[in-house]
Amino acid sequence: MSSEPQNGQCITGSRLEKVLRAGHFAVCGEMGPPQSANTDLIRKKSAYFRGVVDAVNLTDNQTAVVRMSSIASAHIALDEGLEPVIQMTCRDRNRIALQSDLLGAHALGIRNVLCLSGDHQSMGNHPQARGVYDLDSIQLVRAARQLRDEAKFVCGEETKTPPALFIAAAANPFGDPFEARVHRLAKKIAAGADFIQTQAIYDLPRFARFMELVRAQGLHEKAFILAGVLPVKSARSLLFMKNDVAGMSIPDELIERMQGAEDPAKEGVKVAVELIQQLRAIEGVAGVHVMPAMWEQVMPEIAEAAGLLPRPEVA
């Protein structure tokens, strides 16, 4: 069921798909929708990504905190001239709502979706909520793929106008058990993921080992792998991730480097740029997914310094 990543024919009309299939090193950004119904924030943040990335993810109630919906936010971003990637978690919607939203996303002009299980509701601002988890992320990937390619819902019934979405899944090379990770990635690709966005990478040796296993299975030839980069302004952010975010690996040297920096924000940009360049050199990495959480304005500076500009024009 997996697609040919290189030089294959584009199926979805996604700009990101065109960039990747043309063999360009792709750049994705990410922004979090507001905890309000105000559209200004997304319009403002959009300016930091326009012309700087090929596509931008709109998170889906990340860390289980209520925010404007990913699809509504993506629609605003689209209006601002960006190519959105909606994130879709299995935490809040059952198979009926998930498929309904895939139809709706396509109808609004959205062409990319990242399928996730989602942070558990106990981590957010409504820990009393009942989690749904009707499907898991792999099952959602398969459902989105079947809907697109076979025009069939999970139940087997057909639709006349299927949503043509370029489908992503996440991979965390730093989760445990380590040996299971590449096999789970293989499952996601077998289920139909066209591209992969990884968890934020700080531990390059471990990621390099992961990519060796990926190449040994030829997975980089079956899906485009975009390596995750999360720029930070301070050592405190790294410490928080190290201690309080499950499935992160952050080298102590990096924390020390940020602690010793005269201008930590400037150092943070340097770190991100170095990471991007080192990731780019790893065989099988087709692009980067930059997540400047709460620091979107830094995106142009990082893209420029990392030599990612200008972004390619694709027809």
Add this chain to the structure above:
Amino acid sequence: MIVAHRKPMEEILRSLEGISRLVVCGCNSCVAVCHSGGENEVQILAAQIRIARQQSGQPVEVEELVLERNCEPEFIEMARPAVERTEAMLNVSCGVGVNQVAEAYAPYRVIPGLNTTFYGAHVGGGVFEERCGGCGDCVLDRTGGICPVIRCAKSILNGPCGGSQNGKCEISKETDCAWQLIWDRLNAQGRLARYLEIEPVKDWRPATAGGPRRLVQEVLLNDE
């Protein structure tokens, strides 16, 4: 077994307001094993209620009773004399028992004294832990005997999610990652090939059919 634990005393006392003749009824089955509603717990709870009501100037007469099981008519019938002497029953069996006893003696009041929580087992050190979600379509053959439906916080059938670290779940460092356990078990069984198979979308109907779930046993139908 069905695991339950006692409601807070304050809530129990509030639910007993205005009642002056009461029977506390325990169960010698699951809730006795998890030390929530057996003979000892009935004695202690009855004494606590008497003392609290005495102290608040509203004394109550409390009888004590333990049924072998609160979920079967033959045993429920044994409560009849106590029911006839009292205004209400504080039932410290599971929710099934409360339903069955309340139905048998309606409109007599049966008040729950426990919160019924899960199907589980004693895993050591006085800790009882959930082991089965009663989903009605068992997957344990594919997961090395470890239930992802209930032991994984997200009920993921193709795990582990990205939040698994050092064998623990993202929701708490106290919680084992079910998928780490499954991976290790399948590995020990030489069955990692099983892991690579994508578990299809689950049919949740046996878990959550509208209204009460039912089981019809032909053999019992023929008996009647």
